[in-house]
Amino acid sequence: MVAEAKKAALEERLDGLTLPEGGGWLAAARRDARDRLDAVGLPGRRDEYWRFTNPAPLVARDPEVSDVSQSPDPFDGYESVVITIEDGVVTLPDTLPENLQIGTLREAGEADIHWAKDIYGTLEAMGSRPVLRPLATLNSAYATDGVVIRATGPVAKPVHIRTTGTGDPILHHVVRVDADASLTLLESGTAGARSNVATEIDLADTGAFHHIRIQGPDHVRHPNTHLFARLRQESVFKSFTLSANGLLARNEAVIELTGDDATAHIAGAAFGRGDFHHDDTVFVTHDAVNCESRQVFKKVLRDGATGVFQGKILVKEGAQKTDGYQISQALLLDEDSQFLAKPELEIYADDVACSHGSTTGAIDETALFYLRSRGVSKRDATDLLVLSFLAEAIEEIEDETLREHVGGRMADWLARG
């Protein structure tokens, strides 16, 4: 039974929204998601899964702000295959490198037979158990468009989805990485005053997927993102998100390791001030033998900013030889900022090594003193220490050039912040 409040919230959100037109398998998948959404409603403040973040701005009928500024492309100067989405309109690149197929969700949805059919809404539905993710389910039902990307072998250049606009878009991407294929996906841009973006990533045996996402440094936006990944045998999934500013960002990642010897890393570095509220919610499920997962999240908060981390490692019965690691750390630069965390372990197999750590505190006075005594100004010293704190998360980016590129952007923004 859906509580009245959740039902009412859903009705309010859906007021004025219609299921996107079109037939084919996509229409069926949308109707299915719509039915599932009806059964669960939308979250409220009292939901356990939203205890640290008030979902109100994300579930309200309209976005709270309209004065949206666009940050310049953070991957500018980095060679990639660019897909632009401006106010919901997808523009695909003219030429593609080898082993890469790209299309719009809208077109793919009309095809009688399409590989994305088996993924769209499926990973989202899988990831909505045991924890409900109604905003992702809403996305599966109401996404107007998105990108479908398939790597059939190693793709030489990264694919960059640049999403800009001022509205309230709902976008859904589907990614498939075949056996022995590899793909790097970059994401950037202010999608709108509010945005709901879901990405489903299906990795075949030995497939490799690298994901680098940059959110910010523009501030007036409410991004809500979901990553759903399914990993098969010996596949590799690595995702990193850099967040600078943002009124309310909720980034959820739901990762299922279903094949033996798979690896999943997910990391994030976030910093902001004032009314910055940043929420990373991660759920990693180990359902196969000898898999490794790693979660590394760092947040720097000042002037009353709030950081949230909810991370879970679930090791199912039989998922022996699991190696699960999770760390969440926050640096509070003043008395008003806060960090709220719920790092969870749920383990049903005995031959595992799982650990999590979480620390919160102010900047290290000894380190600050050391730098000051070497003639570094207090401001510069603080910046240096913040940078070194966040660098540990950036280290999670495997590709050296990308790592330096993202690190450079972060240093620029910090210096200007």
Add this chain to the structure above:
Amino acid sequence: MSLDEVQVKEGVDAETVERVKALSGAYKHGWNTEIDMEFAPKGLNEDIVRLISAKNNEPEWMLEWRLEAYRRWTKMKEPNWAMVEYPQIDFQEQYYYARPASMTEKPKSLDEVDPKLLETYQKLGIPLKEQAILAGVEPAPEDGERKVAVDAVFDSVSVGTTFKAELAKAGVIFCSISEAIQDHPELVKKYLGSVIPQSDNYYATLNAAVFSDGSFVYIPKGVRCPMELSTYFRINAENTGQFERTLIIADEGSYVSYLEGCTAPQRDTAQLHAACVELVLLDDAEIKYSTVQNWYPGDENGKGGIYNFVTKRADCRGARSKVMWTQVETGSAVTWKYPSCILRGDDSSGEFYSIAIANNMQQADTGTKMVHLGKNTRSRIVSKGISAGRAQNTYRGLVSMHPRAKNSRNYTQCDSLLIGSECGAHTVPYIEVKNNSSRVEHEATTSKVDDDQLFYCRSRGMDEEEAVALVVNGFCKEVLQALPMEFAMEAQQLVAISLEGSVG
């Protein structure tokens, strides 16, 4: 899985298997005392609340307090957020009051207590005679030995409290809470429900309505309690819930170490235990509260056992006050227990050391809350969870640093150990930091019993059971070291006993 179906691993000889079988489910306190009991009618309603109050000769204000709680309780819902599963409890199918018939007239001294009752405690290793020394140690009454005063609670009533006179000399009040309501109403009125309000949670509210007895301690200003105090709880009667309430007040600059032990007979039907423990600490006071919880855990198929729904909370009201919870949780079919510290006074500190062992079909959801309100407050959490058989063991905790709690510190370590592939170990910590001068560190690990360590022990001639017990004791040592000496010995043995039958 019954032991007959257990697959014997290579290298385990038949003798070990036989020994493990013989020990399986070997709960040492599963016998019961044949004694005439007096029960209140089955079920729960306002009349039962009135009856419990009347049995204890309570004043009107106490009855009103209970009735208010009862009315509130009828409107509350049973919580379901813990990771425990058990059949719906029919609260009308329970007895809420049972006392030995011989206790109708309250005995004036221990000499008048029914010898059978005294025998029960003797058998449990809890000597009530004043010269005796608690548990584990053979009674060797020599001058200078440490003394322990005991309040023994049998089902719904306290059967006797030892060393009362000697404690009174120091100004310490140690008696059953029913006596305290009679003799020290001003203290009870002032502090009862001030730490755990009637409305706190479903089981605490139920307890407020129907608690029948429990212990009361008041340590006056500047007094260091001359001996350790202890309460021994025994559930004996069938289908009877035990609802005790303990209230300890440590006045300014005082100190007390309090021990608590619990057992129950082996029965096929589950029994309910919903207790409340309130600790009040004024300036510079210190309380050490140690528990060895060994209620009947049910058999290896999960039949019977105690449902242990307990609310324990310490309120460090005074500056520089200090509380330390130490618990060894080996019993109960279902445990739901979070001894907490409200660190209100500046510079106050709270510590929580816990070992929770769940074997066979046991389920434990236990942990602590450290609520930092005052400046420079300190807390430390060390939790060791051990799961074996098909048991589920959850650590659930909260560390909350409020904006005013400047310069506070917390350190949390919770480690889980899994023995066997059918059990579960879970960690659910909540961390809320709302100021930046405080520092919070949380660490958790989950692993299995180390093969190398086991092999080492085995190669030194230990059998598998002994080896596992030794490794587990090593895993728990930080907590065992925090226990008072007598308890530590008992707890170490208990760790071994609780895990019997878990290997092979």
